[in-house]
Amino acid sequence: MNSTNSRVVDEDFSISVQTCDTVSLGPTNPLKGKFRASIGSHEFFSPETWKAAFTELVATASLMITLTSSIIACLDSHETDPKLIIPIVVFIIAFLFLIVTIPLSGGHMSPVFTFIAALKGVVTLSRALLYILAQCIGSIIGFYILKCVMDPNLINTYSLGGCAIGGKGLNSSIHQHDALLLEFSCTFLVLFLGVTLAFDKKRSKDLGLPMICLVIAGAMALAVFVSITVTGRAGYAGVGLNPARCLGAALFHGGSLWNGHWVFWVGPILACLMYYSLSINLPNE
Template sequence: MWKAALTELTATASLMFTLTTSIVACLDSHETDPKLLVPFAVFIIAFLFLVVTVPLSGGHMSPVFTFIGALKGVVTLTRALIYVLAQIIGSIIGFFILKCVIDPKLAYTYSLGGCAIDGQGVSFGVKPQNALLVEFTCTFVVLFVGVTLAFDKKRSRELGLPMVCLVVAGSMALAVFVSLTVTGRAGYAGVGLNPARCLGPALLHGGPLWHGHWVFWLGPFLACMVYYIVSMNLPKVDLIWLEGEHDVYDNTSFSKDLPEQCNAGFQLQV
């Protein structure tokens, strides 16, 4: 467990440094719409880190995945608490290194790459309640698409590790894309998806990063609890394809040639 926690710390620190520098580089580029580059960067970097860390520690690197893992019994409460502590320390280390090497002007302009609802020098952004709704919705989408597959042992084994990591990374990139392009408000840094990522720069940079900081904690954890309730009511058996056509009204099977011979059709096993 301690080796896995050390892996989470190291991976989170490396992810924070790599991901934030890439996002700042995209936003500071001379592209017409650099925000379209950010989801692509998130997808590539998240996929690489997931492929490496999933076999070692589970590849959480976020209190969100650790919390939902604890709710679903994938990890114990003790391991979850140690993981979250390691992720927070890793985030602080990663952003401390970034703060030491980044251009101070860029650090000020992009608030050290932290989670913000009203950035530096901007008197407007998004309302906390709107940011909370975006955080909740985007986190739920990531959980419903990515975690539903990742925690399904049978399908994970059938698809393989690379494909599972591809789906999880893709869901994260999709959430970032939606939060950046749909809201389109200056000063809003987009969905956080990771409270530890938001806490590191808030501690080191401060200022506007504390404005509405609670949103980036409450939204994901509400999404985790709602997803847990929904996941308990998802079908436990896959959709089964059967031979035969089934009448909509009386559910009797029939065939054009032989009444009792089955033809192509399907039904959901209940």
């Protein structure tokens, strides 16, 4: 009897200890833990995060200088149809920058890619905020350098290579709502073709980094080609695909670049939200 009672008491004691351990050590709110992880406030104190953000700043500034000067050179080359050359230039430059920066910071260089990466949980909200801030500062630095060294005649002729819809007259430009639809469609095209593949870990590993960069750069070049050929409107510079690029040029050149500037922000944001809604319903394999 004594041994039996002792065993019962021991079992009751062990159960009570396990219960207490579960209550004291277990997560009180799993959703709250996930929310904190998605914010990632600890990354503000991580040197690696700041190094990656600095890489985004330098890469974005370099991209603005290279891409803008190359596009203006194509437009000023007096070729019979420079619209066919510009997508090729975009493809080459995008591929080179992507293959160098993806291993360093993810190779975003645009708030569009950072925003969709945050929605998909690839980066935390804190890192996304730092990236977007770095991209905007990098764009401002890049266009400041361009404004200092570029011929003033070229600046006025091509609006510093910024994102332009054109004048207020409908005869000389595309309508803002049409530009919004085109910005949304072309950004969604890039996300659907490039990001779908880039965020697929298995396929990315099988294809390798060069092929991933080729697909993303090809999607960007295709979007630029579609936007500048399908409209045929004077004063329309094609899709931006990068709100930071549009912001940097507008700050220094102003004027017509502020006309419909909101299009180059709202369009990509809507495209990211639409793509995210679609991507969660895509098959895993």
